[in-house]
Amino acid sequence: MISKKTKYGLKALTFLAKQEKGQLVSIATIAKSENIPQKFLENILLGLRKAGFLGSKKGKGGGYYLLKKPEDIKVASVYRILEGPIAMVPCVSLNFYEKCGDCLDEKTCSVHKLMIQIRDSTLAIMENNTLDDFVI
Amino acid sequence: MISKKTKYGLKALTFLAKQEKGQLVSIATIAKSENIPQKFLENILLGLRKAGFLGSKKGKGGGYYLLKKPEDIKVASVYRILEGPIAMVPCVSLNFYEKCGDCLDEKTCSVHKLMIQIRDSTLAIMENNTLDDFVI
DNA sequence: TTATAATCCTACCAATTCAATAGACTTTAA
DNA sequence: TTAAAGTCTATTGAATTGGTAGGATTATAA
Numbered sequence: 001m002i003s004k005k006t007k008y009g010l011k012a013l014t015f016l017a018k019q020e021k022g023q024l025v026s027i028a029t030i031a032k033s034e035n036i037p038q039k040f041l042e043n044i045l046l047g048l049r050k051a052g053f054l055g056s057k058k059g060k061g062g063g064y065y066l067l068k069k070p071e072d073i074k075v076a077s078v079y080r081i082l083e084g085p086i087a088m089v090p091c092v093s094l095n096f097y098e099k100c101g102d103c104l105d106e107k108t109c110s111v112h113k114l115m116i117q118i119r120d121s122t123l124a125i126m127e128n129n130t131l132d133d134f135v136i
Numbered sequence: 137m138i139s140k141k142t143k144y145g146l147k148a149l150t151f152l153a154k155q156e157k158g159q160l161v162s163i164a165t166i167a168k169s170e171n172i173p174q175k176f177l178e179n180i181l182l183g184l185r186k187a188g189f190l191g192s193k194k195g196k197g198g199g200y201y202l203l204k205k206p207e208d209i210k211v212a213s214v215y216r217i218l219e220g221p222i223a224m225v226p227c228v229s230l231n232f233y234e235k236c237g238d239c240l241d242e243k244t245c246s247v248h249k250l251m252i253q254i255r256d257s258t259l260a261i262m263e264n265n266t267l268d269d270f271v272i
Numbered sequence: 273t274t275a276t277a278a279t280c281c282t283a284c285c286a287a288t289t290c291a292a293t294a295g296a297c298t299t300t301a302a
Numbered sequence: 303t304t305a306a307a308g309t310c311t312a313t314t315g316a317a318t319t320g321g322t323a324g325g326a327t328t329a330t331a332a
Contacts, residue, residue, distance in 0.1 A: 001220070001221060001223075001224060001225070001226070002224045002225060003318090003319065003320085004319075004320060004321090005319080005320080007225065007236075007238075007247060008238070010246070010247045011238075011245075011246055011247060014246035014247070015246075026277085026278065026279090027278080027279075028277095028278085034238065035237075035238040035239070035240065036238060037320080037321065037322085039321070039322055039323080040320065040321055040322085042279080042280085043281095043321090045279090046279085046280070046281080049279095049280095056278095056279060056280090057278085057279080057328095057329080058277095058278060058279045058280075058327070058328045058329060059276095059277070059278055059279075059327090059328045059329025059330060060276065060277040060278055060328090060329055060330040060331070061277075061278075061329075061330060061331090062277080062278045062279060062328085062329070062330090063278075063279085064279090075250065084137070085137060087137075088137060088138045089137070089138060089143065090137070100143075101171075102143075102144070102147075102170065102171040102172060103171070104171065109147075110146070110147055110150035110151075110270040110271075111143060111146045111147060111150070111270065113270075114211065114261070114265055114269075114270070117261050117265075118258055118261055118262075121257040121258065121260075121261060122254055122257065122258065124257075125250070125253050125254055125257060126254075129250055129253075133250075134246040134247065134249075134250070135246075139289090139290065139291085140290075140291060140292090141290080141291080162306085162307065162308085163307085163308075164306095164307085173291080173292060173293085175292065175293055175294080176291065176292050176293080178308080178309085179292090179310095181308090182308085182309070182310080185308095185309095192307095192308060192309090193299090193300085193307085193308080194298070194299040194300065194307060194308045194309075195298085195299045195300025195301060195306070195307055195308075196299090196300050196301040196302070196304095196305065196306045196307055197300075197301060197302090197306080197307075198299080198300070198301090198306080198307045198308060199307075199308080200308085
């Protein structure tokens, strides 16, 4: 199960992807449209900006906008920022690899191979879907 | 990311699947072999027994054993007991369906379709893998 | 210049979940 | 009768989740 943060983040990005290019949208607008608690969304968008997905303009009339074209923003990269690893187990994560405390040897770990299968199939979907696929 | 509980549970089941049919194995043995905290494993196996995967025998010489053949125990069914929903979002879960609080209409939810794709691909793997596939 | 509307930032909080531990119990075999 | 096993319920500490609070800063427009 993904967190609300990730779900809200994806919905907000999709909302921005629907706008005309470079169009500024305020947090309040997105929050209302997508039924997201505004203050929570504020934090999420801040994170997405710091991660390089969003640009912003402060002050009256300000708001957020996508820095790249929707078709150039893969779900996988967004997911990693919002939720973290795509893999179900740290020892099969490509971007967040960590050794499992209990496994002496990954090669002999029984669940290892299954987790790689799941990672690969999920990854395939997330790498092949961009924000643009959501807009349609 | 799956919980330790799920990972430990899968490893323990695999360990039992490796035994000769009906062979009793104590919690202590599994815990030592798989590097799992014994008391934690105790609770996990208890749950798996109550869910109908394991049989047990109390007293000296007792232990746990699989109630079904390893090839008849799908990862999907184990996962649902240990971890819960396979889907990433409650609104696309087949066995644990719940409406998302923020979505007024699932048909217009932008992330819905993606979540179904991921669910289906993960499900396919989990339905097609049994404990027997781990033993090899 | 001033009111207002927006983002920015840090901190905080309550509730839940996670990972484990504790301890008393029952059952069984030797 | 004793040691070895599972059973059961409760507790606990740490982390995570899903927010909220409140101000600081910045830009616009009247």
